[in-house]
Amino acid sequence: MxxxxxxxxxxxxxxxxxxxxxxxxxxxxxxxxxxxxxxxxxxxxxxxxxxxxxxxxxxxxxxxxxxxxxxxxxxxxxxxxxxxxxxxxxxxxxxxxxxxxxxxxxxxxxxxxxxxGYTVAELTGKVRTVSAAVGKAEAGETMAGTIDAGFEALAADLAGIEDRKRVLFILSLVDGRINAAGSGTGADAVIRLAGAENVFGDVEGYKILSSEAVAALEPDAILMVTRPGLEAVDPLTVPGLAATPAGQTGTVIRMDALHLLGFGPRTPDALRELAATLYPGIVPARTADVR
The missing domain is CATH 3.40.50.1980 (Nitrogenase molybdenum iron protein domain)
Structure with missing residues (x-):
């Protein structure tokens, strides 16, 4: 062999x-x-x-x-x-x-x-490595600096928020069975970087949850991703989710999968978009000094 x-x-x-x-x-x-x-x-x-x-x-x-x-x-x-x-x-x-x-x-x-990797340092490190590999180290350093500045500006906007939103990330929903993101996942990282709490963060990885288990998590918001060619599923059809604070307010946030979880140059913008949706009127949707 x-x-x-x-x-x-x-x-x-x-x-x-x-x-x-x-x-x-x-x-x-x-x-x-x-x-x-x-x-x-x-x-x-x-x-x-x-x-x-x-x-x-x-x-x-x-x-x-x-x-x-x-x-x-x-x-x-x-x-x-x-x-x-x-x-x-x-x-x-x-x-x-x-x-x-x-x-x-x-x-x-x-x-x-x-x-x-799902940290800011790992993201900027990837930018620098890719850039250096094609002989564009200086441009990569500039890009990494812009990404760092974007995260720093977002962190500053989030600093004064005491009541952090509780978010449940749903990767998939089939026949009422919810595949939710725990710690150690890209979804967990974006929730935390956007200034929120992952309600399923005490569990590692992705796990299937029953309707009863989901109801006990009491999320303020449900976060899902969209992909080309895939039909959007309404999570609030699940009785357990409908009874949660997110279900009562209809707070379901959908974002493009690569934009939100790709951990590339657009990630600071994606997380600002998420944070601005979670904290309207507190976190600006745009940061003039970064763009």
Whole structure:
């Protein structure tokens, strides 16, 4: 089995690096695997170097519309990725399956794995790493500084709020069964960064909740994401949710999935949008000194 993997990697290496290929000072054929990676490259103005993206690269919309698509980042084909002759692959750490990732790593092409993190420092670190990888370290430093400033401005606006909203993030709702976000998730991070409390934060990861368990959490607001092609589900049809403070006031907040959870250049704006919805009249929807 090991010999087979090595032989396959050798074949893929031949596909990825044709005979006589010259090394380049800066990569000219970049494959971006991960929505935030693609977003950073486009924000840097380096879209002409991007030769392919994955299906999570939903922003900007022209990325998927104009670039070859290597498929869903967790279901990659090593052959499909390497057949595009990249000289750099920027890959989110969540990419898979592992066998495909191992083959890509062994093929002789420059690969950089980008850690997935939910802190401001991890986000700005990813911006700096992606930028440096394409020779745009200075522009990346500027972008990271803008992101830091956005978070600092939001934190200042939230500082005087004592009565923090209690928020329940629902990833999915099927047949009355609610998949809710606990701690250690991107959803938990955005709730906290937006100045609210995750009512399910005492539990780690995503868990299925009964209607009774949801009612006991008593959220002030329900947060959900939207995705292209998926029909919005009304969470207030669940009796347990309808009886909560969020249900009584009809407070259901829906935001684009990549915008809210992508942890890319737009994240400070997304969290300000969320905070302004949670605390209208207290948190401004725009910050003039950041934009």
């Amino acid at each position: 090991r010999l087979s993997a090595i032989a396959t990697a050798a074949v893929l290496c031949a596909v990825a690096a044709p005979a006589g290929a010259q090394a380049v000072a800066e990569p000219q054929r970049v494959i971006a695997i991960g929505g935030a990676i693609t977003e950073i490259l486009y924000a840097l103005g380096e879209e002409d170097r991007v030769v392919a993206v994955d299906t999570t690269s939903l922003y900007p919309p022209q990325a998927l519309a104009e670039k070859p698509n290597v498929g869903y980042m967790r279901q990659l084909s090593a052959e499909g990725v390497l057949s595009l002759s990249p000289d750099l692959i920027l890959m989110d750490d969540g990419a898979g399956p592992q066998q495909a990732v191992d083959l890509i790593d062994a093929a002789g092409v420059a690969v950089q794995h980008m850690p997935t």
